[in-house]
Amino acid sequence: MASITSKLYSDDVSLLVVLLDTNPFLWSGENTTTNSLSFPKFLTHVFSFLNSILLLNQLNQVVVIATGLNSCDYIYDSSSSPTTVESLENGRMPALCSKLLQNLEEFLARDQELNKDESPPGIASSLLSGSLSLALCYIQKVFRSGPLHPQPRILCLQGSSDGPEQYVAIMNAIFSAQRSMVPIDACVIGAQHSAFLQQASYITGGVYLKPPQLDGLFQYLSTVFSTDLQSRSFLQLPKPVGVDFRASCFCHKKTIDMGYICSVCLSIFCLSLVRLTLVLLQLQTGRGRLQNPSSILD
Amino acid sequence: MPQVKIIAKNFMDMVAALPAMKLDKLYDNTFICEAVLRSLPPLAKKYALQMLYIDVPVPVKSMEEWVLPDGFSKHRVAIDRLIQLRVFIENTDRKRETSYLLHPKFKSNLQKYLVYGGVLPREPMPSNITVRLPTLEELDAYALEQWECFLLQLISSSHAERLTNFSPSMMKVFQRGLLSQREKGPRLTESGFQFLLMDTNAQLWYIIREYISNSEDRGLDPADLISFLLELSFHATGEAYNINTLTEIQRSIIKDLADLGVVKLQQGRKESWFIPTKLATNLSVSLSDSSSRKQGLVVVETNFRMYAYSSSKLHCEILRLFSRVEYQLPNLIVGAITKESLYNAFENGITAEQASINMPLALESLLLFFFQSCRNIFFTSRSNILIGLKSSLVVGVPRFWMVWCLNFLYFLVYGFMGFTHLPQEGIGMIAPVN
Numbered sequence: 172m173a174s175i176t177s178k179l180y181s182d183d184v185s186l187l188v189v190l191l192d193t194n195p196f197l198w199s200g201e202n203t204t205t206n207s208l209s210f211p212k213f214l215t216h217v218f219s220f221l222n223s224i225l226l227l228n229q230l231n232q233v234v235v236i237a238t239g240l241n242s243c244d245y246i247y248d249s250s251s252s253p254t255t256v257e258s259l260e261n262g263r264m265p266a267l268c269s270k271l272l273q274n275l276e277e278f279l280a281r282d283q284e285l286n287k288d289e290s291p292p293g294i295a296s297s298l299l300s301g302s303l304s305l306a307l308c309y310i311q312k313v314f315r316s317g318p319l320h321p322q323p324r325i326l327c328l329q330g331s332s333d334g335p336e337q338y339v340a341i342m343n344a345i346f347s348a349q350r351s352m353v354p355i356d357a358c359v360i361g362a363q364h365s366a367f368l369q370q371a372s373y374i375t376g377g378v379y380l381k382p383p384q385l386d387g388l389f390q391y392l393s394t395v396f397s398t399d400l401q402s403r404s405f406l407q408l409p410k411p412v413g414v415d416f417r418a419s420c421f422c423h424k425k426t427i428d429m430g431y432i433c434s435v436c437l438s439i440f441c442l443s444l445v446r447l448t449l450v451l452l453q454l455q456t457g458r459g460r461l462q463n464p465s466s467i468l469d
Numbered sequence: 470m471p472q473v474k475i476i477a478k479n480f481m482d483m484v485a486a487l488p489a490m491k492l493d494k495l496y497d498n499t500f501i502c503e504a505v506l507r508s509l510p511p512l513a514k515k516y517a518l519q520m521l522y523i524d525v526p527v528p529v530k531s532m533e534e535w536v537l538p539d540g541f542s543k544h545r546v547a548i549d550r551l552i553q554l555r556v557f558i559e560n561t562d563r564k565r566e567t568s569y570l571l572h573p574k575f576k577s578n579l580q581k582y583l584v585y586g587g588v589l590p591r592e593p594m595p596s597n598i599t600v601r602l603p604t605l606e607e608l609d610a611y612a613l614e615q616w617e618c619f620l621l622q623l624i625s626s627s628h629a630e631r632l633t634n635f636s637p638s639m640m641k642v643f644q645r646g647l648l649s650q651r652e653k654g655p656r657l658t659e660s661g662f663q664f665l666l667m668d669t670n671a672q673l674w675y676i677i678r679e680y681i682s683n684s685e686d687r688g689l690d691p692a693d694l695i696s697f698l699l700e701l702s703f704h705a706t707g708e709a710y711n712i713n714t715l716t717e718i719q720r721s722i723i724k725d726l727a728d729l730g731v732v733k734l735q736q737g738r739k740e741s742w743f744i745p746t747k748l749a750t751n752l753s754v755s756l757s758d759s760s761s762r763k764q765g766l767v768v769v770e771t772n773f774r775m776y777a778y779s780s781s782k783l784h785c786e787i788l789r790l791f792s793r794v795e796y797q798l799p800n801l802i803v804g805a806i807t808k809e810s811l812y813n814a815f816e817n818g819i820t821a822e823q824a825s826i827n828m829p830l831a832l833e834s835l836l837l838f839f840f841q842s843c844r845n846i847f848f849t850s851r852s853n854i855l856i857g858l859k860s861s862l863v864v865g866v867p868r869f870w871m872v873w874c875l876n877f878l879y880f881l882v883y884g885f886m887g888f889t890h891l892p893q894e895g896i897g898m899i900a901p902v903n
Binding site: 183219222223225226227229262267268389393394397398399401402404405406407468 | 519522535583584
């Protein structure tokens with residue numbers, strides 16, 4: 172597990188990227204856990220939490236990315252101002268709520284447009300891999316903005332179940348976050364635990380929490396997730412009991428416990444297609460000799 | 470330099486030293502609550518935040534359970550700070566168990582902040598009235614110029630081109646502790662030198678602290694001053710605010726602040742307004758933020774000549790303290806570190822480490838060696854025994870004879886002073902510096 176070593180900073184200035192799960196199937200009442208927390212109530216908890224982050228330090232920055240069903244987008248950036256170009260050391264707190272809500276509405280309308288034709292069964296998973304990538308891109312931009320920049324971290328507020336088809340993309344995002352020493356925190360508001368987010372917070376050194384009482388979400392957020400990275404080394408933060416390290420196979424996108432791994436490219440397969448794909452890969456990498464092309468199709 | 474932080478953080482100590490009644494009155498103001506929260510150490514901020522919506526007292530043991538064993542000292546520092554500022558109120562119940570509760574006014578003000586977001590203390594003036602507003606760069610340049618002019622007047626009144634509007638008695642108050650009166654004129658003390666090496670934020674806090682502690686003699690209530698200053702830090706840089714919205718007391722303070730470069734005063738046809746500069750909004754930024762530090766370059770050669778790429782008169786004055794400035798070009802200051810300049814510096818109590826902080830890191834070791842070798846011969850602790858032969862190595866006197874004389878004299882002194890006074894490594898230092 173990568174430990175978070177603060178690079179050169181002595182401040183507690185932080186950049187928090189919040190990934191909000193806006194999956195309509197999650198919030199529309201089919202899921203019993205989130206029945207106790209409706210989307211508007213959830214948003215009030217989140218707004219208060221964002222205000223508290225901006226309160227703690229004048230230079231703190233907050234970016235909100237919405238994770239939709241088919242797309243993701245930046246919803247809010249506290250360092251950008253609509254009217255004039257103002258520097259960060261302004262001391263002004265923009266009207267967070269109205270801007271955020273407006274952008275969120277527009278995003279949801281756009282997301283729904285993309286969804287018109289299909290009707291996926293059950294609760295579809297939201298596009299976590301996309302929003303993780305967007306967050307990491309923003310953080311990389313901040314890293315390159317100069318010698319003095321806030322310490323970034325990512326907070327995922329996720330409720331939808333994991334989509335095994337996103338396994339590869341999510342793992343890639345997790346490893347690149349580990350490389351850049353950006354911790355990924357996770358606060359799961361859905362019914363079941365999320366294996367991907369457990370792995371993410373374990374590998375990057377973040378905190379994983381599934382609050383038992385969603386009515387007090389703000390208290391959980393402010394107690395566990397509001398501390399800056401340097402102070403975290405002195406605090407007892409929740410640790411998950413066990414981490415679900417199961418992978419999903421690349422062929423059927425099913426979660427598997429046992430499988431086959433190609434020694435060349437490390438891709439994971441369940442039993443059925445292993446011979447075919449391995450041979451194809453050998454062809455691609457130029458290894459192996461092919462005597463009879465028709466033998467491939469056996 | 471931990472000592473620097475102590476001087477600058479004392480502003481909040483001053484707030485904490487106010488009597489309980491006055492502090493409670495101060496917490497009626499939302500901006501003060503925000504500023505106090507932002508000034509707390511990070512762990513204390515977390516504690517304050519998590520207690521915001523808890524109505525029952527939290528026992529001490531529960532608070533301690535949050536901390537890992539090696540963070541316990543930080544925990545104690547945070548809790549002490551919170552109690553000092555009366556943000557946390559301790560109560561002991563009948564079972565002799567202490568518990569903490571958040572100050573009620575503080576709590577309600579911050580809850581309002583969380584729900585409604587931050588608001589500005591006053592509305593900026595509409596742009597059709599305010600014409601000729603300076604741009605942000607012009608404002609920064611103005612603030613810097615005013616601040617440097619003030620500092621120049623502070624350390625050497627003779628060199629200042631333009632005097633600020635501060636009365637001589639006010640300047641004396643500021644100079645107290647930084648300058649000392651000598652026969653040749655006011656000279657900078659060790660704490661004065663430390664002051665000059667602090668970054669602008671810390672210097673500003675120091676001056677404001679002196680200003681506030683002096684305000685009682687002038688009949689102003691320090692609590693009012695503190696609340697106005699903290700409120701000022703929440704204004705937006707570059708926006709104009711009407712002076713009529715200020716009270717009488719605040720108007721007199723604003724004039725002094727304009728001299729420091731914290732605000733800029735402008736006059737329209739009917740109204741006059743003030744524009745907060747970056748110095749104002751930086752008042753509540755954390756003290757370890759170094760973004761306001763000026764960039765400059767000082768090159769020191771092995772023959773102890775020094776080139777400083779700066780056009781600031783203040784830098785010239787600082788360099789004059791321990792080096793001999795030879796000539797000054799529009800963007801370059803050329804000087805040399807000589808024995809006379811070092812004598813002056815050591816007389817004033819400037820130690821080797823302080824002087825070397827001003828120099829770029831690569832040459833620090835060289836300079837430190839030089840200073841330390843001089844110091845070893847000079848027998849530090851500010852005694853005036855100056856055996857300056859060592860530094861004749863700077864001048865190109867024939868080294869062989871000098872070394873011989875030096876060794877001879879060293880033995881003489883050695884005999885007089887006795888073994889105990891000599892630092893052992895001093896003996897090894899008697900060698901030509903190549």
